[in-house]
Amino acid sequence: MALVIYYVLFGITVLFALGVLFNRNTVRSAICLVGVMAALAVNYLIMRQEFVAFIQIVVYTGAIMVLFLFVIMLLNLREPEVMPWYLRKARFWGGALSLVFFFTLALAVQVWTVSGVTPGAIENEAFIKESGTPEVILLSTLMITKYVAPFILTSILLLVAVIGAIVMAKRYDEDGQEIISEEEVS
Amino acid sequence: MNPIENIQAYVPTSIHFSDLLQFAILLLGGIACLVFDAVSTKEVSRKYLPMIAAGALVMTMASCFFNILPPPTETFIEGAFRSDEFGQLGALVILFAFLMMTTIMPSLVKKRNLPAAEVYSLTLFAAFGAVLLAIANELLTAFIVLEIMSLSLYVLIGIDRKNAKSTEACFKYFILGAFASAFLVLGIAFLFGATHTTFLTEMAEVFKAGGVVVTEAVVENGVTIEPAVVQALNPMYVFLGFGLLFVGMCFKLTAAPFHMYAPDVYEGGNTPTVMVVATSSKVAAFAFLLHVLEAMSHWPVFTQPVIFVVGFVAIVSMVWGNVAALVQVNFKRMMAYSSIAHTGYMLVGAMVYIALPNMLEGEKLEMAMIAVRQAILLYLAGYTVTSVLSFGTASYIDGEDHMDAYRGLIFRKPAAAIGMAIAMFSLVGIGFTPPTIGFMGKFYLFKEAIQYGFVALAVIAVLASAVSAWYYLSLVVKMFMREVDDTQAVRLAGTRKESVKLFSFDSMTRIILFASSILIFILGVFPTMFISLGESLVYGFTR
Amino acid sequence: MGESIFEANLILSLFLFTVGILGVMWKRNAISLFMSVELMLNAANLAFVTFAFQHGIIDGGILVLFIMTVAAAEAGVGLAIFIALFRVRRHLRVDEHDMLHG
DSSP: OHHHHHHHHHHHHHHHHHHHHHOOSHHHHHHHHHHHHHHHHHHHHHTTOHHHHHHIIIIIIIIIHHHHHHHHHHHTOOOOOSSOGGGOHHHHHHHHHHHHHHHHHHHHHHHHOOOSOOHHHHHHHHHHHHHOOOHHHHHHHHHHTTTHHHHHHHHHHHHHHHHHHHHHHOOBOTTSOBOOSOSOOO | OOHHHHHHTOOOOOOOGGGGHHHHHHHHHHHHHHHHHHTSOHHHHHHHHHHHHHHHHHHHHHHHTSOOSOOTTOOBTTTTBOOSHHHHHHHHHHHHHHHHHHHHHHHHHHHHTOOHHHHHHHHHHHHHHHHHHHHBOBHHHHHHHHHHHHHHHHHHHTOOTTOHHHHHHHHHHHHHHHHHHHHHHHHHHHHHHHHSOOBHHHHHHHHHHTEEEOSOOEEETTEEEOOOEEEEOOHHHHHHHHHHHHHHHHHHHTOGGGOTTHHHHHHHSOHHHHHHHHTHHHHHHHHHHHHHHHHHTTSHHHHHHHHHHHHHHHHHHHHHHHHHHHTOOBHHHHHHHHHHHHHHHHHHHHHHHHHGGGTOOHHHHHHHHHHHHHHHHHHHHHHHHHHHHHHHHHTTSTTTTBGGGGTTHHHHOHHHHHHHHHHHHHHHOSSSOTTSHHHHHHHHHHHHHHHTTOHHHHHHHHHHHHHHHHHHHHHHHHHHSOOSOGGGOOOOSSOOSSOOOTTSHHHHHHHHHHHHHHHHHHHHHOHHHHHHHHHHHHHOTTO | OHHHHHHHHHHHHHHHHHHHHHHHHHOOBHHHHHHHHHHHHHHHHHHHHHHHHHHTOTHHHHHHHHHHHHHHHHHHHHHHHHHHHHHHHSOOBGGGOOSOOO
């Protein structure tokens, strides 16, 4: 039963991903991307990663995709992609090549995957159930011990991103003074 | 012990952020720039911010001369960093280009009316990311510091937002950079899947053992039970992971099949930032690539195919870069293709580095690896100093882009022409230019390549640099020719009537340009000085 | 069910990644292009979680959290760059950004 649910989910993810690719309307493909992200969150739930699934929803669909939609609306990008993809020769061959890439890799994974779940996975699950320690506690413990360096550096990354986003999106008048009250985005 | 108890029993051993104190100066400087700008007027901040930024850079460079970082055998901050030559000498090389950028920027900020605080703080943050990337020992940390560096550089390339060209360059750089980092992340994911870790030192252990060791060695009744290899490495994951990571790094390094954005970005971006993109970001990314290769090269299965792939990319970069540079009419585009070719030469060094662990053992291996690292670093230092000289001189020339601006330069601005000529001779670096660093760097690099049996590759590299002589020297010839038509002459930015103040940033730029042209010769004549400096910095004076 | 999910998820991850590459190649609108890059990052996240699940290592979750943060930072800067580009050029059609040519 669980497997059936999983494969339905697999199909949904694939369909949404194709939707991102083939939709010629930007808003629609953004919505399809939200679909992919939600489906991935469910996938994480199946893999017992509740916290990651939760963050996936909050950060990706809640923050990043809203930002995307906001910018699409702000810039009023109604015009769809003009020429259908299959008419562009060079891109067609690029696409064919990357499809070959995918099938080769998929086949290789099929052939090479070491069969069987490692004992670690089963043990792990059993221990999580037994000890009653929520996953969040484990993750946060790791974050401030083993992965403390990336954790600290992330804060600097966010600072850089804030400065960068402000400096690129701010409007200046001719003298280089920033315009604080926007009358319109012409 | 199960994984959960493992995590709960994890005792952090080396969270000493004081180890990174010298690099934190950059961070503090960046924040100080922002705060200072908030409390002062535009003129004041334009005047003093470059001083803060240059001061932070100089202080960090000075602290590189002291042996502060832990020795290369130790990792620090929970294994996230490990410093070898690239942590001290490499940081000096990286920061040198940033210092040059800081001294050129004030005139640009004034001319184009750019926001001063953001320019200098982002410069310092980019420097911070670059130096940390050169010593990163954990893949995720490396990814995050790479993003700190890249995000700052994306914005700095396009900081002049009224200029359509620069915004377009920024856009192209951003899209391809993000594309590349997606490759990098998937590569990291597969390496994580194969080796169960993201720490390069642990990864090296896994590769040495040929598989993931789960149980630890136990001593029972005086008999040591050897650790058991529970799960063999899955070659598919390793190669897929490495391939994706390598593609990502090739984008960052502008190696040949993945170089297409470089000429556009170099042409459109402002010259000081392009200088840093061409030198510092490349040095840092190359250091990271070398560390990954070092960890993986202990696995015998890995060596042969990867040497083939890296060698292919190196040859394509050298040939493509040099041939495409022949037909360029724009100086910055020419420099872009030239930097692609130079990436090819660097990758020759990387190839030797991969091959070493299967040729030598023990003490000899250590020595050989240090020698190759030093040769690569000497080459990178030479490339950085030379590029700083050429881009720095170019920023003095109005209409810097077009080759015709350089026609008859010697008669209008002799110092700039001579500096540019020195840079060009050093970039050729073969044949009749022995006393320059460009020649010595290549000599040491190709010597290592020939020593370990990559003769054909060294020959190709020498031939490719012989081709490069054509376009570098044609620029020199152009500069030394008398102007045919005076109306064609392009006005020079450097020929201002006003007297040059002793402590202005203009004069500092000149000083650095002068210093780098001297350095080209000094390091060219005494390359061993640089190498022994590196040894004393990294391994202490006792060795 | 672990094994089949593991394989299928890896293939799904590679599929999403390939779709992302195709999107970067085919799309003409800058924002759609960047959405394809986000799809590629999601594929990497899926691979991380799958490996973590398979091997019983909890570290995978942490790595995913950091990558999400980086994706968010990248998205912020990227969309700001798009806005700046739009102000200069009044459109975001990638094919027509050809001022820089040699």
